[in-house]
Amino acid sequence: MRADTQCLQVDGAWRVTARVGLDREEESRLFLLGDILLSWPTDGLIVPVSGPRLARGCMYISEINSKPGGLAxxxxxxxxxxxxxxxxxxxxxxxxxRLAGRSRTSTPPPPEALDAAGWTDQVGDDSMQDLIAEYTEMPGVVAALLISNQGLVVAAVEKESVEPETIAALVVDTLAAARRFGSAADIGELDTLSMEFERAGIFLAPFEDDVILALVKRPHPTGVTDTRTSSSQ
Structure with a gap:
């Protein structure tokens, strides 16, 4: 996959652009993967009045690839x-x-990406993997992820394939929406968040500063709860 990213000053603002190019084999692999979602922090994002710029916090690679100007x-x-x-x-x-078929969890992010996310000193690759591996021994838990507050996967342990990058991309906006709800409803700060879907459950909790723990669980039968997860809250 060819990718080009830039940051330029345009009309008094700072514009981030990203363009991607996929060959036929990569397009096929992307289709089989069910696409790949990118996300980014929206602090300071300017809402466009018109034109190709976006005011959202995520976009699929297939969308970026199909847009003549890419992401702006x-x-x-x-x-x-x-x-x-x-x-x-x-x-x-x-x-x-991933599109080249290499492992998505074996290589840690480069230092400059960790610096941008603000958690360089917290990442110890093997130790993080070992810490969260224990969570996968809990009943029903099929994956444990550590996600930065910028939507990057810090560490992941999977007993079943769960698409860590997609989950990480969605977690940041999900937590932001939940925090806004708590503030608007005047019910205090968000502690943990648990969501049950038809085919999986997601449990989110603070792990360290700027790092979120996400547990992916098999859905519980109606009326059954996971007491070990509940007690950890």
Missing amino acids: LDFGSELQARQVLEVIAEQLRRASE
Whole structure:
């Protein structure tokens, strides 16, 4: 996969652009994977009045590939724009590895991407894997993930394939929406978040500063709860 990312000052704003190019084999692999979702922090994102710019926090690679101008995001400050640039570039690097058939969890993010996300000092690859591996021994848990507050996978242990990058891309906006709900309803800060879907359950909780723990569970039969997960809350 060919990927080009840039950060330029345009009309008083800082614009982040990303373009991708896929060959026929990569397009087929992307289809079989069910697409790959990219996400980015939206702090400082300028809502466009018109034109090709976006005001959203995620986009599928197939969408970026199909748009003539690719992805274009405007931010109010250079710092915010360059942080988003690093996050998108790292996710594109991982996506390229997946499309090439390489492991998505064996290579840690480069230092510059970790710096942009703000958790360089917290990542110890093997130790993180060992820590979260214990969670997969809990009844029903099929995967444990550590996700940065920028939507990058810090570590992942899977007993079943769960698409960590897609989950990570969605977790940030999901938590942001839940926090806004808590604030608007005047019910305090968000502690943990548990969601049950038809084919899986997701449990989210703070792990360390700027790092989120996500547990993916098999759905419980009606009326049955996982007491070990409940007690950990």
